[in-house]
Amino acid sequence: MSPGSVRMRDADEDSLAVSEEEEEAMSGSQEEAEDEDGSGGSYAATGSDSDPATNSEDATSEEADLGVLEGGEAGGSRALGYRVIDSESLKRLQRDAINDVAAIWGCTPAIAKTLLMCYMWDKERLLNDLGDKGQDAVFRAAGLVVSDGGAEAGSSQPAPAEAAPSSSGTITCGVCMCETPAAQCSTNSCGHAFCDDCWQGHLSVQIGEGKARHVVCMSFKCGVVCDETLVSKVMKGDPTLLEKYSQSHLQSYLEDNARVAFCPSVPWCGHAIEVDGDPYVEPECACGLAFCFKCAGAPHSPCTCKMWDMWEEKVNGDSETRNWLAANTKPCPKCTKPVEKNGGCNLVVCKCGQPFCWLCGQGTGMQHTWTSIANHSCGRFKDELDARMSEAARNHKRYMFYFERFKNHADSIRKEKANRAKLLARIAASEHDGVEARDYGWLVGALDQLRTARRVLCNSYAFAYFFFGGAMFADDFTEEQNEVNRNLFEDNQEMLAQEVERLSGLADRAGETLSLDSELRYAVINSSTNIATRITNFFRLIEEDLYARVTSLSAQIAVPRA
Amino acid sequence: MAAAQAAQLPRRIIKETQRLLSEPAPGISASPSEENLRYFNVMILGPSASPYEGGAFKLELFLPEDYPMAPPKVRFLTKIYHPNVDKLGRICLDILKDKWSPALQIRTVLLSIQALMSAPNPDDPLAENVAKHWKDNEQEAIATAKEWTRLYATM
Ligand SMILES: [Zn+2]
Ligand SMILES: [Zn+2]
Ligand SMILES: [Zn+2]
Ligand SMILES: [Zn+2]
Ligand SMILES: [Zn+2]
Ligand SMILES: [Zn+2]
Numbered sequence: 125m126s127p128g129s130v131r132m133r134d135a136d137e138d139s140l141a142v143s144e145e146e147e148e149a150m151s152g153s154q155e156e157a158e159d160e161d162g163s164g165g166s167y168a169a170t171g172s173d174s175d176p177a178t179n180s181e182d183a184t185s186e187e188a189d190l191g192v193l194e195g196g197e198a199g200g201s202r203a204l205g206y207r208v209i210d211s212e213s214l215k216r217l218q219r220d221a222i223n224d225v226a227a228i229w230g231c232t233p234a235i236a237k238t239l240l241m242c243y244m245w246d247k248e249r250l251l252n253d254l255g256d257k258g259q260d261a262v263f264r265a266a267g268l269v270v271s272d273g274g275a276e277a278g279s280s281q282p283a284p285a286e287a288a289p290s291s292s293g294t295i296t297c298g299v300c301m302c303e304t305p306a307a308q309c310s311t312n313s314c315g316h317a318f319c320d321d322c323w324q325g326h327l328s329v330q331i332g333e334g335k336a337r338h339v340v341c342m343s344f345k346c347g348v349v350c351d352e353t354l355v356s357k358v359m360k361g362d363p364t365l366l367e368k369y370s371q372s373h374l375q376s377y378l379e380d381n382a383r384v385a386f387c388p389s390v391p392w393c394g395h396a397i398e399v400d401g402d403p404y405v406e407p408e409c410a411c412g413l414a415f416c417f418k419c420a421g422a423p424h425s426p427c428t429c430k431m432w433d434m435w436e437e438k439v440n441g442d443s444e445t446r447n448w449l450a451a452n453t454k455p456c457p458k459c460t461k462p463v464e465k466n467g468g469c470n471l472v473v474c475k476c477g478q479p480f481c482w483l484c485g486q487g488t489g490m491q492h493t494w495t496s497i498a499n500h501s502c503g504r505f506k507d508e509l510d511a512r513m514s515e516a517a518r519n520h521k522r523y524m525f526y527f528e529r530f531k532n533h534a535d536s537i538r539k540e541k542a543n544r545a546k547l548l549a550r551i552a553a554s555e556h557d558g559v560e561a562r563d564y565g566w567l568v569g570a571l572d573q574l575r576t577a578r579r580v581l582c583n584s585y586a587f588a589y590f591f592f593g594g595a596m597f598a599d600d601f602t603e604e605q606n607e608v609n610r611n612l613f614e615d616n617q618e619m620l621a622q623e624v625e626r627l628s629g630l631a632d633r634a635g636e637t638l639s640l641d642s643e644l645r646y647a648v649i650n651s652s653t654n655i656a657t658r659i660t661n662f663f664r665l666i667e668e669d670l671y672a673r674v675t676s677l678s679a680q681i682a683v684p685r686a
Numbered sequence: 687m688a689a690a691q692a693a694q695l696p697r698r699i700i701k702e703t704q705r706l707l708s709e710p711a712p713g714i715s716a717s718p719s720e721e722n723l724r725y726f727n728v729m730i731l732g733p734s735a736s737p738y739e740g741g742a743f744k745l746e747l748f749l750p751e752d753y754p755m756a757p758p759k760v761r762f763l764t765k766i767y768h769p770n771v772d773k774l775g776r777i778c779l780d781i782l783k784d785k786w787s788p789a790l791q792i793r794t795v796l797l798s799i800q801a802l803m804s805a806p807n808p809d810d811p812l813a814e815n816v817a818k819h820w821k822d823n824e825q826e827a828i829a830t831a832k833e834w835t836r837l838y839a840t841m
Contacts, residue, residue, distance in 0.1 A: 299754055299788045300698045322755075326788055329755040344787035 204685065206407040206417070209384065209396040217398065218377045221247060229254060234352045235268060237373065241337050242266035245381040267340055267349035269313045297322055299342055310358055312341050314348035323350075323358040331365055336372035337380075388420040389413045406682040414579075416682065423579055425682040426587045426666045431596070435586040439527065456480065457487035471625070483532060519594070526589040533582035540578060540628065544571045547635040554638060566645055567634055570652040574631060576684050577624045577655045580662065584617055591670060600674045609670060616665050620658040627651040659684055695723055699749060702792050714796045716747065724749040728760075728796060732839065733804040737831035738766070741839025745775075745799070747792065757786035758795060765838040767831040769808040769817035777802070778812035 209217060225236040225247060242265065243250040253262050260270045295309045296302070297319035304319040311317040318326075322342065327350065330339040339350045359366040378384050378396050383403070387395045393411035406423035408414040414423045416432070424432035456463050456474035463474045473479045480487045551564045590596045592610040601609065630648050637644075663683050671679040703723070706716045713731040718724070728745040732738030744763040750756050760782060762775035770778040781790060781798055811817030819827040 300696065301701050302697055322788065325752075325755045329752050342788040344781075344789045345785075346787075 204407070205402055205405050206397050206399045208407070208410045209378065209398050210394065210410065214374060214377060218374060221245060221377075225250065237352075238268055238349050239263075239266050241373065241376050241380065245377055245383070267338065267347055269348055295319065299326075310354050312348060312354050313351045314341050314343070314346050316341050316343040316346055316348075318342055320358045323354065324362070327355060327359055327369075328362070328365060331369050331372070334372075336369045337376050385417055385420065387411060387413060388415050404680045404682045406684075423682070424583050424586070425580065425684065426663065427583050427590070428679050428681055431587065431590045432583075434590070434596075438523070454482060454485055457485060471629075483529065522593060523589060526585040530582055530585040533578055533585070536628070537575070537578050537582060540571075540574060540631075543632065543635060544575070547571070547631075550635070550638060564638075566649050566652075567631070570627060570631055570648045573652045573655050574624065574627050577620060577627075577659055580659060580684060581617070581621055581624055584613075584620075584662075587666070588613060588617075597674060612665060612669065616658070616662045620655070620662055623651055623654045623658055627655060698754060699724070706792060711793055711797055711800075713800060714793075716792060716796060724753075726792070730796065730800050730803070732835060733800055736804045737828045738768075738803050738835050738839065741835035742841060743803075743839055747795075749792075754788040754790070757782050757790075758792060760795060760799065765834060767816060767827075767834040768803065769806050769811045769813055769820045770802055772812045776812065778810060 207213075221240060222233050222236045225231070225240060226233045228251060229236070231239075239250055239254075239262065240247065243253070250262070263270050293306050294303045295306055295317055297304050297309065299318050299322040302319060308321075309317050309319050310323055326342050327339060330336065339355070340346065341348045341350060355369060356366065359369065378386065381398070383401070384396050384398045387393050387397065387409040389395075389409065389411050393409060393413070395409050395411060397407045397409060397417060399405055399407070399417055403417050405417050406414055406425060407417055415421065416424055416429060419429040419432070421429070421432055421436070424435075427435060454463055454472070455461065456476060456478050457480050458478035459474060459476045461474065461476070463472055463480075471479055472482045478487055548568070551568070588610070592606055592613070627648070630644065630651055634644050634648055667681075667683070671681070703718055706726075710716070713733065714728070716726045716728045718726050726747040726749075728747050730743045730745060732741040732743065741764075743766060746761050746763055748759045750759060760777055762771055762777065764775075766775070772778075777799060779798060779802060781787075781795065806820060808817040808820035816827070819830070
């Protein structure tokens with residue numbers, strides 16, 4: 125949900141979004157952040173304070189890549205709380221996690237890996253258990269040899285028949301029952317020895333069955349994991365299977381890891397997202413798709429996952445909504461011809477020249493420009509206590525009120541997205557005219573801010589539908605409390621909406637001319653900053669004054685990081 | 687024909703077969719079929735002091751291609767009233783599934799099944815209704831098992 129990350133990966137804009145210095149600075153801070161103990165702190169992509177010396181040679185390209193994904197605005201400091209994982213970065217992330225545990229617990233990387241896989245890559249839980257339950261218990265559960273000599277292999281008591289080489293230097297393999305020269309036999313870290321052919325057969329079957337992450341010794345009830353030395357030795361004749369084995373270990377980082385979720389794009393873009401700790405984030409994948417990390421649905425904050433689920437069900441299941449969706453034009457208040465909304469802003473102008481407010485349909489006169497729409501307050505819900513209206517009808521009216529506004533902003537999101545793409549293409553084209561792309565960094569940043577704000581605004585109507593009135597929080601607030609809350613909420617919502625429409629207008633203008641006019645530039649930056657502040661205030665209200673007083677559910681939502 | 691087949695059979699299977707035939711475990715007999723040396727006809731005598739005492743239970747045992755890396759497939763052919771055996775004769779036994787080890791043998795598997803007949807485990811059931819019966823009214827369930835033994839497992 126952070127604007128900073130968002131702009132850099134939308135399809136064909138990579139080249140222009142980040143200057144080289146930024147990229148370097150970010151990758152520097154990236155690496156720095158990785159050196160943290162992973163105590164749940166967020167990875168700050170500050171773009172400053174980075175020590176170039178930490179950029180080791182071999183990691184540069186991978187990290188630069190990640191750096192782009194994680195980075196923020198030039199000069200702006202933000203912690204996203206997540207990162208995009210691609211196949212390149214996967215190996216490094218896994219290696220880092222393994223090395224961390226190996227360094228902290230003083231074991232080999234192979235043991236650290238087995239432990240981490242057993243703990244679903246939850247490093248904190250693993251280290252806690254190692255401390256609380258003791259090494260023996262944890263090692264036993266993970267299928268590692270428990271020995272008094274520390275983490276290294278081998279002092280359990282193997283059954284004599286399975287291990288002891290006979291006097292002639294051969295072993296009777298307990299599986300194939302063949303006398304085999306000791307040189308063609310291998311011993312697992314538990315001490316159990318079998319012939320290489322049998323080990324290979326065993327590993328083939330296990331890996332083939334998809335159990336590559338936890339192949340245990342062939343000896344009955346032994347349970348010790350086949351160590352990697354053994355695996356690579358006996359499988360060297362089958363590189364395909366060996367590859368499958370290591371690929372599966374690599375994949376486990378993505379699949380078993382509670383902090384990792386696959387991007388829900390269809391067809392899948394090949395990326396995953398790893399959060400730093402807090403799962404309540406709405407990351408933006410490198411493919412451009414933003415989603416709720418928790419429920420994989422569309423970003424829905426300030427709604428909770430549950431609210432969003434209910435909202436979608438309501439929207440998709442309601443015939444009235446569908447009719448509304450079909451009618452995407454509104455009659456002009458002057459000439460009554462149908463007018464289609466064609467810009468992000470809620471001010472539409474009919475071909476006849478009449479401007480009017482798209483939300484309420486009222487003609488507004490020429491003074492109703494994008495700045496004066498700011499004083500319009502049609503976003504407020506007026507609950508008419510009409511005695512003739514049934515409860516159901518009132519509820520439906522309430523829903524349609526919120527839905528219309530939700531839908532309007534959803535439309536604006538789409539329009540602004542298209543405008544943004546066009547603008548970025550034009551910026552890229554203008555590069556050839558000798559103007560550096562980075563000269564428009566302020567504009568691109570503002571568009572990101574606009575998108576975040578628009579999304580919040582849009583979802584805030586779904587939130588309001590559930591939060592103020594309706595059954596969901598009926599037991600949490602009295603009618604009067606509800607009224608007070610709703611007013612506070614709508615004040616904030618309106619403040620944000622005003623600034624969003626203002627920025628939308630400004631961005632349109634700046635995009636049309638691509639001018640570097642300093643006054644317009646100032647206005648855009650100003651508006652963008654205002655929006656960031658208003659989002660922060662809006663969420664403070666939602667979290668501290670609204671959700672905090674709810675006892676019926678523990679509401680956790682993603683908060684946009686501005 | 688059997689000799690030609692035997693030539694292709696892994697040494698381990700040949701050895702196991704020889705031992706099964708030459709020194710059978712008490713109460714258990716297993717012999718490979720003429721047509722397929724990986725298919726065994728098995729007979730287990732109901733263990734004494736169990737509801738299956740006096741019965742002779744027929745089973746089939748098949749060694750899959752991957753054996754011994756994969757467990758043998760075993761099934762009761764004779765009807766048996768047992769919480770860990772379902773209507774089709776399939777057996778719920780850990781070593782036939784995830785606890786299988788290539789170091790185990792046909793002999794150990796059959797001995798385990800014999801032990802399971804002596805000690806049914808209604809807490810890990812395959813036949814839900816039988817298991818429930820076993821837990822709710824063990825006396826009655828045992829009586830049914832004895833009745834079934836008399837009806838289906840005596841020649
Ligand atoms: Zn062997
Ligand atoms: Zn072992
Ligand atoms: Zn994606
Ligand atoms: Zn969600
Ligand atoms: Zn008109
Ligand atoms: Zn209006």
